[in-house]
Amino acid sequence: MCAALQTLSTRPRDIGKAAALVKRGGIVAYPTDTVYGLGCDPHNPQALKRAMAVKGRRKKSFPILVSSPRLADRIVVMDRRAKALASKFWPGPLTLVLKPRVGFPNSLTLRRKTIAVRCPKNRIALKLIRRCGGLLTGTSANLTGQPPCTSAKMVRRCLADRIDAVLDGGPSPGRTGSTIVRIDSRGVTILRKGPIRNERVTRALSTTSSPHRRG
Numbered sequence: 001m002c003a004a005l006q007t008l009s010t011r012p013r014d015i016g017k018a019a020a021l022v023k024r025g026g027i028v029a030y031p032t033d034t035v036y037g038l039g040c041d042p043h044n045p046q047a048l049k050r051a052m053a054v055k056g057r058r059k060k061s062f063p064i065l066v067s068s069p070r071l072a073d074r075i076v077v078m079d080r081r082a083k084a085l086a087s088k089f090w091p092g093p094l095t096l097v098l099k100p101r102v103g104f105p106n107s108l109t110l111r112r113k114t115i116a117v118r119c120p121k122n123r124i125a126l127k128l129i130r131r132c133g134g135l136l137t138g139t140s141a142n143l144t145g146q147p148p149c150t151s152a153k154m155v156r157r158c159l160a161d162r163i164d165a166v167l168d169g170g171p172s173p174g175r176t177g178s179t180i181v182r183i184d185s186r187g188v189t190i191l192r193k194g195p196i197r198n199e200r201v202t203r204a205l206s207t208t209s210s211p212h213r214r215g
Contacts, residue, residue: 005156005160005161005164005165007152007156007168008166008167008168009167010031010167010168010169018030018128018165018167019131019132021164021165022040023132023133025041026165027050027051027054028163028164028165029149029155029159029163029166029167030124030125030128030166031124031125031168031172032065032138032172033093033174034173035140035141035148035149035150035174035175035176035177036154036172037120037136037139037140038051038137038140038141039065039132039136040137041132041136042062042104042108043104043135045106048062048107048108048137049107051139052107054162055139056143056144057144057145059110060110061110062116062137063095063116063117063139064104064115064118064135064137065117065118065119065120065129065135065136065137065138066117066118066134067119067129067130067135069119072096075100075101075115075117076096076100076101076117077100078098079183081183081205082098082183084204084207084208085181085183085204088200088204089196091120091121091126092119092121092195092196093118093174093177093178093194093195093196094178094179094181094194094201095116095117095177095178095179095180096116096118096182096183097114097180097182097183098114098182098183099113099184100114108137114182118138120138122169124167128167140177141158141159141166142158142159148175148177149172150171150174151171152166152168152170174195176195177192178196179194179195179196179197180192188205
């Protein structure tokens with residue numbers, strides 16, 4: 001779909017252009033509260049396959065960014081542990097790995113029985129996600145194995161004409177991705193350390209009776 005990479009501003013009109021690209025099966029990079037994300041329609045198998053090709057050699061499924069915690073509860077199973085963490089850290093840099101309530105293409109889940117979901121704390125990201133219908137993939141904007149992009153300039157240098165557009169929201173506030181936590185019948189496992197420290201996750205869970213463990 002893409003020819004030359006478009007650089008868009010964060011004005012409402014350009015956010016609308018980015019959302020229109022996503023709805024047509026395009027891929028856009030956009031600022032978040034961590035690093036720049038790579039967004040496409042999580043229900044569009046062809047867009048997902050193309051995004052996977054952009055990333056290259058990826059074995060992990062794409063996370064989904066949502067416009068609100070309430071919307072997350074509609075697509076994944078939010079038990080009291082998940083709700084406790086979401087209440088404490090959303091919007092923010094915490095990704096929860098949970099069982100889905102609805103079906104998504106295999107090109108998103110890679111046939112896994114869980115999906116990753118997050119509500120970001122970035123007004124531009126949230127505006128774009130809302131314009132896209134409330135859901136947008138949120139994998140980091142980079143090639144697999146390379147550092148995540150932290151600016152529109154870095155996106156242009158790294159991804160060039162592989163994607164359709166980048167929303168230039170200035171430099172990222174962070175240099176690493178979100179903290180990732182898996183919640184299942186076995187407990188709570190921290191899969192990736194990030195901006196939210198392990199101890200804060202543990203404290204937020206202390207009011208629940210379900211067991212938890214660190215990974």
